[in-house]
Amino acid sequence: MKEVMEFLVKSGVFYLATVEGDQPRVRPMGFVMECGGRPAFCTGKKKAMYRQMIANPRVEICAYDGQGNTLRLCGKAVFATSAELQQKALDLAPSMKRMYSVGDGNFEIFYLDEGKAIYTNMNGETRELAL
Secondary structure, three states: OHHHHHHHHHHOOEEEEEEEOOEEEEEEEOOOEEEOOEEEEEEEOOOHHHHHHHHOOEEEEEEEOOOOOEEEEEEEEEEOOOHHHHHHHHHHOHHHHHOOOOOOOOEEEEEEEEEEEEEEOOOOOEEEEOO
């Protein structure tokens, strides 16, 4: 888990894929925190991404470190929103306060369950990392 978190933080921007009907949807993300030993992310209930994960919680994340190495995570998005987690997220990323606030009815926190993380280096060697 530690390697996964370090890679995501180092990459700065990573991409989350969801499905809308039969169409994949990919968007950049930049926030990650630890939640119960798992990587956790956030979104808003007003966003299509939220609706897509409610309809089909299977997602995939891809991150690139700028040095030829990639990390792919796949799993099931599980919403775990609480005032405590919302506050933790806002403390870690104060810039999100422009969009969200604790208890606003929009701000959602989710983590990946039943997940798998695959690291691939620039030589094409792969290994699974603990999630």
